[in-house]
Structures are given as structure tokens and as C-alpha cells.
Amino acid sequence: MQNVVAEEQFCELTRRVRRRLLDLHFAAKVGHIGGNLSCLDALLYLHHHVLADGDALTLSKGHSVGALYVALWSAGKLTDDDLESFYRDGTKLSGHPAAGWSPDILFSTGSLGHGLSLAAGVALGxxxxxxxxxxxxxxxxxxxxxxxxxxxxxxxxxxRLDSLTVLVDGNGLQGFGDTQSVASMGDLAQRIAGFGVDVREIDGHDVAGLQEIAEPASNGPRVFVMKTVKGKGVPFMEGKMEWHYLPMTEEQYRLACQLVQQ
Amino acid sequence: MRNAACTAWCELYAERPFVFLTGDLGFMALEPLRDQLGGHFINAGVAEQNMVSVAAGIRQTGIETWVYSIAPFAYARPFEQIRNDVCINRQPVYIVGNGGGYGYGVQGPTHHAIEDYGVLLALQGMNVYVPAFADDVGLAIRQLSAAQRPAYLRLGRCEKPKEFAAPKFTPWRKLLEGGGPILVAVGPIVGPLISAVAQMDVLTRPELWLLSVMPAGIDALPAEIVDAARAGRSLAVVEEHVSQGSAGTALVARLAAMGVPPRMFMPFNAKGYPSATYGSQAFHRVESGIDAESVLRALSTTDSRQ
Structure with missing residues (x-):
């Protein structure tokens, strides 16, 4: 399913859902907001313009589950009441995805390095x-x-799993450093290409780049290394490693809410 | 048992399709299965972590999925994948480990699996099948497949005495009557015990039992074993597995929880590599004191003192 998506319309959607993501994380007093913001645009694009009935998405970076929840909410698959339960005792909306209650969450993930194998298994099966x-x-x-x-x-x-599309949230920052200084990951697309895989580098916040995701691959899997910004949309968070973990104070939350509307 | 397993899988596949993944193992054993399954037989290569997660992904699409390697590579390397992707995700993937215990003998400690089922039984929803004889394998495969739950099948080498007619595979089997202690064995290690116990006086020899499925066998103890414990008979358990996470400790805990702890518990477990030297499976059993001769000698000495 490939749509020509109006940039202005998509930006309005991302602004609205980004604000909902801030609300979600502030209410729950949880961190991981930076990596949620960096992949939110891609998740919104997937859920609003790419995923069709029968398609499957595995969130291998399970710590960005907040972005997944608000994307599902924006697509009418979760309610405000569902989101209110985030992080609370008795919730189904745990801090990393837990399978078994939503057709949109096939697997419990959170430990990194599992999702791509699971998705490959689904594609092969x-x-x-x-x-x-x-x-x-x-x-x-x-x-x-x-x-x-x-x-x-x-x-x-x-x-040659050509039904498989891999998106890499290339925000360049991880838990305790940047990916370049930790493991020289700067040339990730080139490394992946070295495995004989079709790799494309796109802007993970730009409609023109995200539209490429909708194109089905042939003769094997396709990987999109998305250039993204950790904390995207909240200037004081953008590109800052500490927002991998930190929860927002009330002051930061209020400021962030103002900034994402601009 | 590999050949028996291969035959059983071929028969099963003739009835309904499944996917079989191997971690680049099965040479001189699984060729008939490979030829029969075609595209459903996948050599996933030397990448066990990926293999198990892929299996969970395949299973999620609705088709039965088996994973095969030698025992240590089947459970230890991809442990987190078994924990998360199979057990937590409730995908009934069937994991087969060939050469459990000291089965790979002088190949050395990296190729042994003397803590496999203890580790795996700690995982949610995991079930362990330990056939003792080649004739068990087909039924074990049928039973674990029918159960539709995550499972580990520990294969070994059949050591059944030729003249012995083993009862059909079930979680518990009484193999030999005896008036002495209750002696429970797990897996193929029971073979030499059958021969040795059979030669002893039935009034005083151990009563030999075989445990093959856990935790089902632990949860549902035979009434005869419960009654024997209540009557004050000693309990001995022999297994090619370390004490931690062993069938023996689980069995004693279960009896204690039922209010009938055995008067005396004599565990016979793998002890690792006490001499820091390596040899055949038989060599390691002797070093651990779990060979038939050592077990029966220890039982006669200890039990006679009670």
C-alpha cells in the first residue's frame, strides 16, 4: 500500500501524537523518551500509511514501546483508558512490549538482538x-x-526473505555513549550492505524518505537505515544521550509540550 | 537414538507438515529427514541464537517447529532466546539436544550437557522428555508434539539390555520389583542398572523405576512411590545431571510437600570433572559415582546401615 502523503498532514499527525507521547511518559514518570521520539515518525508512518491487514511489525527496540502505544492509539487500536494504565499495576501496557493481548504485538521484546530473528521466522513461516x-x-x-x-x-x-523490511532507528546514541565512540557504528549501512543486503539510508523524520518504506522489496530483505534524532521535536532533548533514560520533571514536561506544538 | 528420532520425524511428517531447523548438525543421521522435508528442513547454520528465535517466529505463523543441535549448543548458547522467544512468548517450539549428559564423552566438557534440563525446567511452561531407550523415542516425539507446549527432548545412547522388555514410554515406569530402597533413574543411564539389579535377590534389591518426563512426572507421582516413602523406604535417584536443578531434588521436594519426605535420600549426580581429566561417557560416570556398580555398592552400604 503506497500513498503519496501530504507532508503538512503528516506533520500535524506527528505533532499531535508526540504531545500524547510526552503526556504518557510524564504521567507514568518514566524515561526512555529520547529513543521513543526518534522512532515515532517511522511508527506513525507505518501504522497510517504502510501496514495493511495481515502485515506484521516486531518492535525489536522494545524500550520504545511508548511510541508504539501512541501510534496504535492514533490508529484507533488503543484507547485513552488503555494508555492511562501504562506502567501501572495490572496493566497490559508494560514498559517493554508484552505479547498475548493485542494482534499488533506479536512478541514480547525488550532484550535487544531478538526481533530481527523473530521477524525473519515470521517471514519464512x-x-x-x-x-x-x-x-x-x-x-x-x-x-x-x-x-x-x-x-x-x-x-x-x-x-531471500523479500517480505521482510528492517528499519534501523539510527539516532546515534545509546545507553551510555554514542554508537560511534562505543563501537564505531558510524558506517552501519555500509556494513549491512557488505552482507549483500539491499540497504537504503533515509531521513527518518521526513515524509519523502519514509515513503520509501512502503515499496516492497524483491530478491531478499531490505534494510532502511534511518537517520534520526534522539529526542526529536523537543529541542532541549535533541541529540542528548541523557534522554535515553531520564524522566521529565514537571517543568521540563511543560516546556516540552510547548515546544512540540511549534 | 538419533536414527530412531529420524524415523519418527519422517513418519510424523507423512501425516502433517512441520518445520525442522538444525544448527548444522545431523550428518550421517538426518539425511532421510532432510530429503523428505525438502524446504521444510532448514540448516540454520552455526548460529543457534538466531535459530531458536527464527523457530519461535515460524511457530507464531501456525506451523509446528523443531530445533535440533547437540545438547549443549541446543540449550546453553541460545538460553535467552529459549527463555524469551519460546517460553515467555508461549511458542510451543520443540528443542532437541542430542548427547545429553556426558554423551559426547572424550570430546570434552564444552560438548557435555550435565545441567541442561535443570536449567530449562526453571523456565515458564517448559517440559522435558528424557527417553531411556531407542524404542521410547517415537512415543516421546508423539507425546511432546501432541502436548503443544515448549519442550526439550534430551537424546542419548540406548543402553537397554537386549533381553529386557521395556514397558511403553510414559512419565513413570516401574522396571524391576524389589524389596529394598526405591531407585529412580533418569534417561539411558538406567540401562546398566537393569542388568545389575536383575541379578540381585528380589527381596533386598532396589525397586527400579524410570522417570522420563518432567515436570509432569514430578507433579504426578505414582502412588506406589508415595506409599513407599510413607512406609519409610529410602529413595535414591541416579541421573547424568548435576545436583542443582536435578530430578532428585525436585522429587524429594515434592514428597516433602505431600507430607511424606523419604526417610533417607541418596542422590547420585554428575559431579563435573573431579580429576580434571576427560574420557568416555563411562569414564565420567565412574568419576561421578553414577555408574551402576558404584550406585549399587553405595546403596548396599548405606541402606544396610539404616
């Missing part, structure tokens, strides 16, 4: 049974320090 549907996997960039992710890429390439 469907192909073996003649079942249709595209399979998407959203990874972090730091996640490519996990050896199992490269195992999965090798497998997906070998089996």
Missing part, C-alpha cells in the same frame, strides 16, 4: 505456508552490537 503479508522489524542502531542481529541478517539474506 508465512512463505512456507503460502500466507501473504509483509513483515517489518524496527531495530535500534546500538542493537547491531548484538551478534545475534548479524546472525539474523545472514539468515534473512540467505533465505
Amino acid at each position: 508465512r512463505r512456507l505456508q503460502g500466507k501473504p503479508g509483509r513483515v517489518f522489524c524496527l531495530c535500534s542502531d546500538g542493537e547491531w552490537q548484538e551478534g545475534s542481529t548479524w546472525e539474523a541478517l545472514t539468515f534473512a539474506r540467505h533465505h
Whole structure:
């Protein structure tokens, strides 16, 4: 499903949902907001313009589940009451995705390096049974320090899983440093290309770039390394590693809410 | 048991399709399965973590999925993948470990799996099947497949005495009557015990039992074993597995919870590598004191003192 998406319309959607994400995290007093903001545009684009019935998405970077929840909310798949339960005792909306209650969450994830293998398995299982549907996997960039992710890429390439599309949230920052200083991950697209996989680098916040995600691949999986900004949309958070973990104070929350509307 | 397993899988596949992944193992054993399954037989390569997660992904699409490697590579390397992607995600993937215990003998400690089922039984919803004889394997495969729950199948080498007619595979089997202590064995290690116990006086020899499925076997103890514990008979458990997470400790805990702790518990477990030297499976059993001769000697000495 490929739509020409009006940029202005999409920006309005992202502003509205970004604000809802801030509300969600502030109310729950939880962090991880930076990496949620960096992949929110991609998740919104997927849920509003790409995913069709029968398609599957695995959130390998499970710590960005807040962005997934508000994307599902914006698509009418979760209610405000659902979001109110985030992080509370008895919730289904845990701090990393938990499977078993929503058709949009196939797997419990959170430990990095699992999602791509799971998605590859779904793609292969469907192909073996003649079942249709595209399979998407959203990874972090730091996640490519996990050896199992490269195992999965090798497998997906070998089996020519052309229903599989991998999105990498390339915000360049991880839990305790930047990806370049921790593991020289700056040339990630080139490394992935070295495995014989079709790789494209796109702007993960720009409609023109995100539109490429909708194009089905052929002859193997396709990987989009998205250039993104940690804390996107909240200037005092943008590009700051500490927003990988920090919860917002009330003052920061109020300021962030003003800034995301601009 | 590999050949028996291969035959069983081939028969099962003739009835309904499944996917079988191997971690680049099965040479000289799984070729018939490979040839029969075609595209449903996948050599996932030397990448066990990916293999298990892929299996969970395949299973999520609705088709039965098996994973095969030698025992240590099947459970230890991809432990988190089994924990998260199979058990937490409730995907009934069936993991097969060949050569459990000291099965790979002189190949050395990296190739042994003497803590496999203890580790795996700690995971939510995991079920362990330990066939003792080649004839068990087909039924074990059928039963675990029918159960539709995450499972680990520990294969070994059949050591059944030729003349012995083993009862059909079930979680518990009484193999030999005896008036002495209750002696429970787990897996193929029971083979040499059958021969040795059979030669002893039935009035005083151990009563030999075989445990093959956990935790189902622990949760549902045979009434005869409960009654024996209540009557004050000692309990001994022999297994090619370390004490931590062993069937023996689980069995004693279960009896204690039922209010009938055994008067005396004699565990016979793998002790690792006490001499820091390596050898055959038989060598390691002797070093751990879990070979038939050592077990029966210890039982006769200890139990006679009670």
C-alpha cells in the first residue's frame, strides 16, 4: 500500500501524537523518551500509511514501546483508558512490549538482538505456508552490537526473505555513549550492505524518505537505515544521550509540550 | 537414538507438515529427514541464537517447529532466546539436544550437557522428555508434539539390555520389583542398572523405576512411590545431571510437600570433572559415582546401615 502523503498532514499527525507521547511518559514518570521520539515518525508512518491487514511489525527496540502505544492509539487500536494504565499495576501496557493481548504485538521484546530473528521466522513461516503479508522489524542502531542481529541478517539474506523490511532507528546514541565512540557504528549501512543486503539510508523524520518504506522489496530483505534524532521535536532533548533514560520533571514536561506544538 | 528420532520425524511428517531447523548438525543421521522435508528442513547454520528465535517466529505463523543441535549448543548458547522467544512468548517450539549428559564423552566438557534440563525446567511452561531407550523415542516425539507446549527432548545412547522388555514410554515406569530402597533413574543411564539389579535377590534389591518426563512426572507421582516413602523406604535417584536443578531434588521436594519426605535420600549426580581429566561417557560416570556398580555398592552400604 503506497500513498503519496501530504507532508503538512503528516506533520500535524506527528505533532499531535508526540504531545500524547510526552503526556504518557510524564504521567507514568518514566524515561526512555529520547529513543521513543526518534522512532515515532517511522511508527506513525507505518501504522497510517504502510501496514495493511495481515502485515506484521516486531518492535525489536522494545524500550520504545511508548511510541508504539501512541501510534496504535492514533490508529484507533488503543484507547485513552488503555494508555492511562501504562506502567501501572495490572496493566497490559508494560514498559517493554508484552505479547498475548493485542494482534499488533506479536512478541514480547525488550532484550535487544531478538526481533530481527523473530521477524525473519515470521517471514519464512508465512512463505512456507503460502500466507501473504509483509513483515517489518524496527531495530535500534546500538542493537547491531548484538551478534545475534548479524546472525539474523545472514539468515534473512540467505533465505531471500523479500517480505521482510528492517528499519534501523539510527539516532546515534545509546545507553551510555554514542554508537560511534562505543563501537564505531558510524558506517552501519555500509556494513549491512557488505552482507549483500539491499540497504537504503533515509531521513527518518521526513515524509519523502519514509515513503520509501512502503515499496516492497524483491530478491531478499531490505534494510532502511534511518537517520534520526534522539529526542526529536523537543529541542532541549535533541541529540542528548541523557534522554535515553531520564524522566521529565514537571517543568521540563511543560516546556516540552510547548515546544512540540511549534 | 538419533536414527530412531529420524524415523519418527519422517513418519510424523507423512501425516502433517512441520518445520525442522538444525544448527548444522545431523550428518550421517538426518539425511532421510532432510530429503523428505525438502524446504521444510532448514540448516540454520552455526548460529543457534538466531535459530531458536527464527523457530519461535515460524511457530507464531501456525506451523509446528523443531530445533535440533547437540545438547549443549541446543540449550546453553541460545538460553535467552529459549527463555524469551519460546517460553515467555508461549511458542510451543520443540528443542532437541542430542548427547545429553556426558554423551559426547572424550570430546570434552564444552560438548557435555550435565545441567541442561535443570536449567530449562526453571523456565515458564517448559517440559522435558528424557527417553531411556531407542524404542521410547517415537512415543516421546508423539507425546511432546501432541502436548503443544515448549519442550526439550534430551537424546542419548540406548543402553537397554537386549533381553529386557521395556514397558511403553510414559512419565513413570516401574522396571524391576524389589524389596529394598526405591531407585529412580533418569534417561539411558538406567540401562546398566537393569542388568545389575536383575541379578540381585528380589527381596533386598532396589525397586527400579524410570522417570522420563518432567515436570509432569514430578507433579504426578505414582502412588506406589508415595506409599513407599510413607512406609519409610529410602529413595535414591541416579541421573547424568548435576545436583542443582536435578530430578532428585525436585522429587524429594515434592514428597516433602505431600507430607511424606523419604526417610533417607541418596542422590547420585554428575559431579563435573573431579580429576580434571576427560574420557568416555563411562569414564565420567565412574568419576561421578553414577555408574551402576558404584550406585549399587553405595546403596548396599548405606541402606544396610539404616
